[in-house]
Amino acid sequence: xxxxxxxxxxxxxxxxxxxxxxxxxxxxxxxxxxxxxxxxxxxxxxxxxxxxxxxxxxxxxxxxxxxxxxxxxxxxxxxxxxxxxxxxxxxxxxxxxxxxxxxxxxxxxxxxxxxxxxxxxxxxxxxxxxxxxxxxxxxxxxxxxxxxxxxxxxxxxxxxxxxxxxxxxxxxxxxxxxxxxxxxxxxxxxxxxxxxxxxxxxxxxxxxxxxxxxxxxxxxxxxxxxxxxxxxxxxxxxxxxxxxxxxxxxxxxxxxxxxxxxxxxxxxxxxxxx
Amino acid sequence: xxxxxxxxxxxxxxxxxxxxxxxxxxxxxxxxxxxxxxxxxxxxxxxxxxxxxxxxxxxxxxxxxxxxxxxxxxxxxxxxxxxxxxxxxxxxxxxxxxxxxxxxxxxxxxxxxxxxxxxxxxxxxxxxxxxxxxxxxxxxxxxxxxxxxxxxxxxxxxxxxxxxxxxxxxxxxxxxxxxxxxxxxxxxxxxxxxxxxxxxxxxxxxxxxxxxxx
Numbered sequence: 393x394x395x396x397x398x399x400x401x402x403x404x405x406x407x408x409x410x411x412x413x414x415x416x417x418x419x420x421x422x423x424x425x426x427x428x429x430x431x432x433x434x435x436x437x438x439x440x441x442x443x444x445x446x447x448x449x450x451x452x453x454x455x456x457x458x459x460x461x462x463x464x465x466x467x468x469x470x471x472x473x474x475x476x477x478x479x480x481x482x483x484x485x486x487x488x489x490x491x492x493x494x495x496x497x498x499x500x501x502x503x504x505x506x507x508x509x510x511x512x513x514x515x516x517x518x519x520x521x522x523x524x525x526x527x528x529x530x531x532x533x534x535x536x537x538x539x540x541x542x543x544x545x546x547x548x549x550x551x552x553x554x555x556x557x558x559x560x561x562x563x564x565x566x567x568x569x570x571x572x573x574x575x576x577x578x579x580x581x582x583x584x585x586x587x588x589x590x591x592x593x594x595x596x597x598x599x600x601x602x603x604x605x606x607x608x609x610x611x612x613x614x615x616x617x618x619x620x621x622x623x624x625x626x627x628x629x630x631x632x633x634x635x636x637x638x639x640x641x642x643x644x645x646x647x648x649x650x651x652x653x654x655x656x657x658x659x660x661x662x663x664x665x666x
Numbered sequence: 667x668x669x670x671x672x673x674x675x676x677x678x679x680x681x682x683x684x685x686x687x688x689x690x691x692x693x694x695x696x697x698x699x700x701x702x703x704x705x706x707x708x709x710x711x712x713x714x715x716x717x718x719x720x721x722x723x724x725x726x727x728x729x730x731x732x733x734x735x736x737x738x739x740x741x742x743x744x745x746x747x748x749x750x751x752x753x754x755x756x757x758x759x760x761x762x763x764x765x766x767x768x769x770x771x772x773x774x775x776x777x778x779x780x781x782x783x784x785x786x787x788x789x790x791x792x793x794x795x796x797x798x799x800x801x802x803x804x805x806x807x808x809x810x811x812x813x814x815x816x817x818x819x820x821x822x823x824x825x826x827x828x829x830x831x832x833x834x835x836x837x838x839x840x841x842x843x844x845x846x847x848x849x850x851x852x853x854x855x856x857x858x859x860x861x862x863x864x865x866x867x868x869x870x871x872x873x874x875x876x877x878x879x880x
Contacts (some may be wrong), residue, residue, distance in 0.1 A: 423744070425749060442782075534819065543758075543759060546751075546755075547759045550746075550749055550751065550756065550759070553739055554739070554759075554804075557720075557736075557737055558759075559694060599752075601750050604750065604790075605750060605788075606747075606750065606751055606752040606754075606786075606788070606790060607751040607752075607755050608755065610750040629704050
């Protein structure tokens, strides 16, 4: 266990991973409960093209992915209002645009296979000090905003019309949630990868919903499942020499299956059977 | 009785469409139980939203006498019943931010609607009637003078409808003005103090004798 902490890259990976493990499910809960689970998937494709733009123009890719992802999240929210009764169409449009741009840029950049693999599936070793600081700032801002506006976000998630009537600026908070999701995805992409980051928003959240608790407790459990998935995933990948992004996500899916199994067993116990 | 909301010759049309309400005159008085009736598509909800100030009329005036109003929309029956939240958490949403007696306030409204013992229950475990009661509790938190309800008994069985309406009658007796929209007069016939009927954009007040219970 101590050996893992002797490596600077693992120290950084654990710090960043824990922050991502808390941030993803925190925002993920608000998205999943509003049936917007696929938002993460969409924004990760946009972030990928942002990273490739950064590489193409020789500037730091992460801030570029961040800006691109936030801008596209605003466009996504606008499209969602435009296609009021077909919300998922807006997701399909942005996904197509993001992925198409990324494929074109991959051809132009002529990135090496290892660079592409690290973008798609994450790379612990390439996390820089600058990125650790950037993710740290984002974690403080995002968690601070969620704590400050917890009631508003909760109200909006449960009943948008009711929240509007209660005087909550619904449009502002809709943009806030989606922009926070965009920022988290752009920054978390480095460690879990573009193809897997969105699952860290959805799977721990889905696991916590399975527990059937109140909203606050569900949020806490989602965070705990997120942190556990990252920790087990990183440690396992280090010792077994596996891809960390994939190991983290597979761990989160295994936790979900275990909880589901536990729930089924509990329901079928003779003493709990109706 | 004190007038709380007065509509004078109000007409309303949605952008690019014809008038859905024309020349409506209606006054909501303090402590009454007003039922707005009409067939589906008669613009009953539109009238409610005009009274709430959510829509602005093209013609006529609406005077709202500084009253705290709350609204339980028709859509409430479409809210996600599997949402992971307890009754207490949902009711708390309406508590003013600077309120210090949150717990006391939540307990008192839950007691009023008969859901105190369900305080820690997940909303997904509530029956349709209990779910509506919880929404009433949420709307009572900031002590409104008028409660607007849009088709609140839709989807409830007869017993739950009666339970729910007797709760409204009790709240009305305690001084809460109730304005309720419905297309089905039967459940509310005995409870309402006044009826306003809308059809084809026109509205008129009806006496109980004028109404035929289907």
